[in-house]
Amino acid sequence: MKEKNLFNYLKIHKVEVPENINISIVSLPSLISKTTEIKKSKNENKHANMKFTFSDPEYSGLGDKFEWAKSCIVISYNYIPKSVNNHSFAPGEGAIALFAAEDHYKPLKRFMNNLIELFDNKHIQTHEFIDSPQHYDRIFFNTSGLGWQGKSTMMLSPGIGPWQLIGNLYVSESFDSSDQKKFSCGSCNLCQISCPTGALDEEYTLDSNKCISYWLQSPEIIPHDMRSYIGNRFYGCDECLTSCPPGQTKDFNIDLTSKVDLKRIIKMSNDELINSYSWFYIPKRNGDYLKRNALIALANNPDRSAVDFIFTLLKSESEIIRFYSIWAIWKLQRLGDLPQHYDVSFEKSELVKDEYLRLMK
Ligand code: B12
Ligand code: SF4
Ligand code: SF4
Structure with missing residues (x-):
């Protein structure tokens, strides 16, 4: 059967690909599996007892999940901050990592839903994954030609660097596959040097036990040394992203909207907090954990x-x-x-x- 070109197909059916979305196609079966690597991270306890994809690596790490699937469309949404250049914080202010400054998953999901609707109408079967525990979202990124895995473990693309979120859409239609390209970090190791805690000391491997981003979404008691490393971060950590040269494009700027008034956060009711930051991963959906983050950040950056x-x-x-x-x-x-x-x-x-x-x- 002749394979279709997805880009022409979308044009014919008047589905527009927004400026900050890139798509690429991997033909299936791919014979790709990341099960061994996910299990290795788990066996070495680098996963800090997180569940997510670590609960069932046999399935989450499997590329060829569905017998009916002929292609997987890899979708990347880039959220490169483009506004004002101000990376300083006043006393009492906390930082939200840019992936979470607003619900950046929304436009990615919207585009994914447009594709699903189109395929449904054409009786093409689909299955989507975005940030699900059942699927390792980075699995096809390299093969799809969109970019490469960096030493920070982030998926990077030319002109975008790590500032992107990834989704995968399995489809029962054969589309032309994209070419894999040769990219690499070369001798750069700036993310490893910039990480405040040494979580990236082993290149291409994250030790989540040392990752600030992990601790700010963990229900466990945060160790004393880590509380200081957290600095004024309220949610997420961008150090290994900000330091990454491929992400420092002409558009790159730090957005002021990623700042929060820490005392205000602590004064809010838990319901208000959960509603205001509905797109955050909040353990047990208990706003006290966000207040905990704000309290630590306030002690590190007091007014x-x-x-x-x-x-x-x-x-x-x-x-x-x-x-x-x-x-x-x-x-x-x-x-x-x-x-x-x-x-x-x-x-x-x-x-x-x-x-x-x-x-x-
Ligand atoms: C659990 C999780 C976390 C955990 C653990 C992160 C991690 N690196 O595993 C914590 C809470 C710490 C976290 C933090 C962040 N996360 Co997160 N997270 C996930 C989640 C749910 C699963 C990731 C996973 O399965 N990890 C398993 C480990 C084993 O995979 P890995 O680290 O990629 O390891 C690979 C390499 O080590 C590689 N490898 C081993 N040896 C070698 C050698 C060479 C040469 C090479 C090339 C590779 C290589 O093999 C492994 C498997 O491929 C995904 C969503 C999803 N469902 O996939 C999002 C996801 C990875 N997170 C994302 C984001 C944005 C973040 C943060 C940037 C948020 C922030 N600003 O705070 C940070 C980044 C921290 C970092 N440096 O990774 C994005 C990343 C997008 C991208 N551009 O890559 C994802 C894909 C969500 C999404 N759908 O977009 N996250
Ligand atoms: S998110 Fe922060 S703590 Fe985690 S690896 Fe990157 S720089 Fe290190
Ligand atoms: S900072 Fe350098 S080594 Fe780290 S991911 Fe970016 S390009 Fe690769």
């Missing part, structure tokens, strides 16, 4: 009223908030004033008590 504000949080009903408030007071070197604001003998949480006693030593 004048931060200490007094944090003292008031010791009366919080939330164990998480009291726990991190005590650390924040320690970090701000005001532990000596703590007994005026907090009586540990009334503390009902063993976890909070232990933290208090550990820091008071």
Whole structure:
């Protein structure tokens, strides 16, 4: 059967590919599997006990998932920040990594849905994956010719670098496959040098136990050293992306909208927080975890009223908030004033008590 050219097909059917979307096609079966690599990361405990694709690597790492699928369309949405050039933060301000400054998955999903609708009308079977635990989204990126995997583990493309999100659409139609291209990081290792925690010390391998981005979405207790490394980050970390030369195009600029007022975040109700940041991965959809992030970031980037504000949080009903408030007071070197604001003998949480006693030593 003659293969179709997807780009002509989309033109004929009046489906426009937006400027910041790139698509490419991989023919199936591909014989590609990343199961071994995902299992290796898990066996070496580099996955920090995350579930996601690590729950079932046999399936998530499998390229040829569906017998009926003839092609996989790899879709990349680039969110290169194009606005103002201001990378500085005032005291009390926190940072949101640019992938999450707004819901950048929305336009990617919208485009994916346009394709699905078109294929449905033509009785072409489809199955889509975007950020699903059942599929490793980076699997076909290199083969599709869109780019390469960098030493930061990010998928990079010329003119875009790492600033892109990826989705895969399996289709039961044969489309012309795109050519794989030869790209590489060469001798660059700037992401490895820039990572504040050494999470990329082994090139092409992320140790999630050391990754700030991981900790800001983890329900586990954040280790003391990591709380300091978090700096003023409220959600996500962009250090290994900002440092990456292929992403530093003429358009590249840091957007002011990625800033948040940390005290405001902590004052918000949990429902308000979950609604305001509905596209974030928030453990158990519990807004306290976002407040925890904001509290750590505020202790690392305090404004004048931060200490007094944090003292008031010791009366919080939330164990998480009291726990991190005590650390924040320690970090701000005001532990000596703590007994005026907090009586540990009334503390009902063993976890909070232990933290208090550990820091008071
Ligand atoms: C779990 C997860 C995380 C975890 C772990 C990340 C990781 N690198 O695995 C945490 C929470 C830390 C995280 C952070 C981020 N994430 Co995330 N995350 C995922 C998720 C859900 C699964 C990733 C996965 O399966 N990892 C398994 C490990 C084993 O894969 P890997 O790290 O790519 O490892 C490969 C290499 O080591 C390679 N390899 C081994 N040896 C060698 C040698 C050579 C020479 C080469 C070339 C390769 C190579 O083999 C492995 C398998 O291919 C995907 C969505 C999805 N469903 O796929 C998004 C995804 C990877 N995340 C994404 C983003 C945007 C981020 C952040 C940038 C967000 C931020 N700003 O904070 C950071 C980046 C951190 C980083 N440096 O990776 C995007 C990345 C897009 C891109 N351009 O690549 C994805 C694809 C989501 C999406 N649909 O767009 N994430
Ligand atoms: S996201 Fe931050 S902590 Fe994680 S590997 Fe990149 S630079 Fe390091
Ligand atoms: S910073 Fe350099 S080594 Fe790291 S991913 Fe980008 S190009 Fe590759």
